[in-house]
Amino acid sequence: MKLDSKIPEGPLAEKWSKHKFNIKLVNPANKRKYDIIVVGTGLAGASAAASFGELGYNVKSFCFQDSPRRAHSIAAQGGINAAKNYQNDGDSVYRLFYDTVKGGDYRSREGNVHRLAEVSVDIIDQCVAQGVPFAREYGGLLANRSFGGAQVSRTFYARGQTGQQLLLGAYSALSRQVANGKVKLYPREEMLDLVMIDGEAHGIVTRNLLTGKIESHSAHAVVLATGGYGNVFYLSTNAMGSNVTAAWRAHKKGAFMANPCYTQIHPTCIPVSGDHQSKLTLMSESLRNDGRVWVPKSKEDAEKIRKGQLKGVDLPEDKRDYYLERKYPSFGNLVPRDVASRNAKEVCDDGRGVNKTGLAVFLDFADAIKRDGEDLIKAKYGNLFDMYLQITGEDPYKMPMKIYPAVHYTMGGLWVDYNLMTNVPGLYAIGEANFSDHGANRLGASALMQGLADGYFVIPYTIGDYLARIPSAKISTDHEAFKTAEAEVKKRLDNLLSINGSKTVDEFHKDLGHIMWEYCGMSRNEAGLKKAKVEIKKLREEFWKNVKVLGTNDELNQSLEKANRVADFLELGELMVDDALNRSESCGGHFREESQTEEGEAKRKDDEFSYVAAWEYNGVDKEETLNKEDLVFENVKLTQRSYK
Amino acid sequence: MKIKLKVWRQKNQQDKGGFKAYDVDDVSDDMSFLEMFDVLNEQLVKKNEDPIHFDHDCREGICGACSMYINGRPHGPEQTTTCQLHMRSFKDGDTITVEPWRAKAFPVIKDLVVDRGAFDRIIQSGGYVSVNTGGVPDANDIPIPKKIADHAFDSATCIGCGACVAACKNSSAMLFVSAKVSQLAMLPQGQVERKTRAENMVSQMDDEGFGSCSNTGACEAECPKGISLENIARLNREYLNAKVTSDNI
Numbered sequence: 001m002k003l004d005s006k007i008p009e010g011p012l013a014e015k016w017s018k019h020k021f022n023i024k025l026v027n028p029a030n031k032r033k034y035d036i037i038v039v040g041t042g043l044a045g046a047s048a049a050a051s052f053g054e055l056g057y058n059v060k061s062f063c064f065q066d067s068p069r070r071a072h073s074i075a076a077q078g079g080i081n082a083a084k085n086y087q088n089d090g091d092s093v094y095r096l097f098y099d100t101v102k103g104g105d106y107r108s109r110e111g112n113v114h115r116l117a118e119v120s121v122d123i124i125d126q127c128v129a130q131g132v133p134f135a136r137e138y139g140g141l142l143a144n145r146s147f148g149g150a151q152v153s154r155t156f157y158a159r160g161q162t163g164q165q166l167l168l169g170a171y172s173a174l175s176r177q178v179a180n181g182k183v184k185l186y187p188r189e190e191m192l193d194l195v196m197i198d199g200e201a202h203g204i205v206t207r208n209l210l211t212g213k214i215e216s217h218s219a220h221a222v223v224l225a226t227g228g229y230g231n232v233f234y235l236s237t238n239a240m241g242s243n244v245t246a247a248w249r250a251h252k253k254g255a256f257m258a259n260p261c262y263t264q265i266h267p268t269c270i271p272v273s274g275d276h277q278s279k280l281t282l283m284s285e286s287l288r289n290d291g292r293v294w295v296p297k298s299k300e301d302a303e304k305i306r307k308g309q310l311k312g313v314d315l316p317e318d319k320r321d322y323y324l325e326r327k328y329p330s331f332g333n334l335v336p337r338d339v340a341s342r343n344a345k346e347v348c349d350d351g352r353g354v355n356k357t358g359l360a361v362f363l364d365f366a367d368a369i370k371r372d373g374e375d376l377i378k379a380k381y382g383n384l385f386d387m388y389l390q391i392t393g394e395d396p397y398k399m400p401m402k403i404y405p406a407v408h409y410t411m412g413g414l415w416v417d418y419n420l421m422t423n424v425p426g427l428y429a430i431g432e433a434n435f436s437d438h439g440a441n442r443l444g445a446s447a448l449m450q451g452l453a454d455g456y457f458v459i460p461y462t463i464g465d466y467l468a469r470i471p472s473a474k475i476s477t478d479h480e481a482f483k484t485a486e487a488e489v490k491k492r493l494d495n496l497l498s499i500n501g502s503k504t505v506d507e508f509h510k511d512l513g514h515i516m517w518e519y520c521g522m523s524r525n526e527a528g529l530k531k532a533k534v535e536i537k538k539l540r541e542e543f544w545k546n547v548k549v550l551g552t553n554d555e556l557n558q559s560l561e562k563a564n565r566v567a568d569f570l571e572l573g574e575l576m577v578d579d580a581l582n583r584s585e586s587c588g589g590h591f592r593e594e595s596q597t598e599e600g601e602a603k604r605k606d607d608e609f610s611y612v613a614a615w616e617y618n619g620v621d622k623e624e625t626l627n628k629e630d631l632v633f634e635n636v637k638l639t640q641r642s643y644k
Numbered sequence: 645m646k647i648k649l650k651v652w653r654q655k656n657q658q659d660k661g662g663f664k665a666y667d668v669d670d671v672s673d674d675m676s677f678l679e680m681f682d683v684l685n686e687q688l689v690k691k692n693e694d695p696i697h698f699d700h701d702c703r704e705g706i707c708g709a710c711s712m713y714i715n716g717r718p719h720g721p722e723q724t725t726t727c728q729l730h731m732r733s734f735k736d737g738d739t740i741t742v743e744p745w746r747a748k749a750f751p752v753i754k755d756l757v758v759d760r761g762a763f764d765r766i767i768q769s770g771g772y773v774s775v776n777t778g779g780v781p782d783a784n785d786i787p788i789p790k791k792i793a794d795h796a797f798d799s800a801t802c803i804g805c806g807a808c809v810a811a812c813k814n815s816s817a818m819l820f821v822s823a824k825v826s827q828l829a830m831l832p833q834g835q836v837e838r839k840t841r842a843e844n845m846v847s848q849m850d851d852e853g854f855g856s857c858s859n860t861g862a863c864e865a866e867c868p869k870g871i872s873l874e875n876i877a878r879l880n881r882e883y884l885n886a887k888v889t890s891d892n893i
Binding site for chain 2: 047050051054065066067068069070071072074075084086122124125126127128129130131132133134135136137138139140141142158159161163164165168171172173175176178179185187210239240241273274276277278279281282387390391392393456457460504506507548550551555556558559
């Protein structure tokens, strides 16, 4: 199938303004005739639902949590980028655009990224107007910091809780629309299928998580803002409930899944402490602004540290290897996430890891504390240091922190065009759930920017273009398509409950996570990926024969919820492996060992792989079809990244 | 270490519920309290027993979902969320009692899961600045003294977990409500609706069945985010001022 990205013609900087003028509008009086379903209440979902409500559409907003305020955007720490150039340090919309395309290793669309950079400035204005308490200077104006690989200070932040404050801002806007009667909230309600009528998305089937009731909801358009799928790895920085189910069910109904292998491994997480580990905790990347990353130069010293015979803090300077500063003198500790992660893995694989498991490196604040004083460091990172102390029992003001990479973000997602519509008419995907803006690697502080850009400033315009073309007559949930989807959902749940095998859902999930981390994690190769494909298939077969799910469907049943989600991860995992196999180049977060430079850096193959890989579902246990959307670069010259 | 648990089990809202005892062996210091529950639940499922239901999501101490009442204190012995409580806070052989939040306005749904929808409805009654998307001034057109911005942030850091209500002998939601009212009362953006906000949010709080505040300070002592009692004092001032010079004309 030919994929049309619908990028408008014309000069880059004028595309979005022209597009906004050219697309159709829904008359203000007619907006109330249209219903929109928004699934997910994170930054993208809450901001979209609130903005739709303000425009006059009728909105139904769904989340599986008990309140929209708990969506996992809340846990984002570091900040949000915007090309305000408040610091007079040479930033501009074009520079943010350029950095994002380059950071994404030239695997994103120029048009989308430029629009993202353009609307970034409006986001900050919007959030401030809502009362989001961003960090400020003594003169009362907004403070900025430099973040993850950027050479300008364009990141706005609210201590280490930027995601929380932005989400509470969007949640407050959403709450206001609930009070106004324009948005109806459905908390503890999980989308389990997409309903299509005559080839268009017209509703969803959900499960009420408290009563187990399967319900149908119709609308003129469906917006998925359901986040990423990092939990396919079992251990990740995602929330326990984060899942791919809504997006995956849409995929099975025809929506293409794009670049699923692009996974971001975040370099600064608290290392794994044991088998009981249920999730990994991120320490904001902003820590790398002041912390220095190192391991001992010798394996012997590392061994002593692991055994507790020597403390990191006591190792003399000349026996330490500040490997990022050594290898990348101009970027040092601020190299992009994928580079920092792979280097951490490399020194640990070399036997120089510094915790019990051997999978940790130091992040040391001693110099920063000496330079700036403990008070200033506390003001910048206090809550992160407290969190670290709480989790590990070690005081980072006195001892260097220990960190290790962990799965954090998925750049892949549902394929969308410039309007953020998937290839299924009437079905949209926004925020982390889509694939569009970050290419093969996302820059720090850009996830919050993209979520809010999509929700506040892009989809409120582009959805009108679709709605204006379709009739406003209400869609009845009595339609056969809803009944069929409901029946399928019920059958699947009954099936899960009837297997009554001997292995728990978590055991399957952990097994899948091991396969994914081992063969489809920080670095990948053909042999490993082929092995992973076989193992995932086997695991999936075993799951449907031997999973143990207790209880019934007519009650709050957290095991059933989990089983249903893990079943989808078991299918997604295989597609990720397929995608990683197909892309035999290294780019961004996707490192193929077969494709590296002599120095061991990632090597892209622009002639062969300058495309978006959009996968098409063909049925149970059938291979998916690869559709390609060629990436055209008219403004940016493709170079191999170098952070030396 | 080995831990004995007494956990509140309640099948549904109608069920009377009661405590059930469990032994958990092989507990390590590094486990979080919820990971200890994960281990127990895996064992229960293997024995064909219904796992213990509890709310949790981010496990980073920020989403506010987790809500266990541990040994008579919301979120347990440390001033943090249940997910950030680690087993190193307990000793080998300890007996730990775990209950759901107890408050009329937070009905128990199952086991340790309660309905905190009342908090959402309170925010819906006025916990926002009424600005639509777009058409707002440039962010730096609204200068705010750093001290004020920092204070507002301290109030805004509330995670809506409900520990304040669970800690209060009257099940009052004053700390939760006052945190939002304070944040917006301190900021210039919140001035236009300052009075109606205080009135409407207090009114919704009362309608939801939360109790009155008698200033014992239990909420502040248990709040995992350290939301201060100053917020309650400010809410009282805001409310009094709003009532005396009401905008609700």
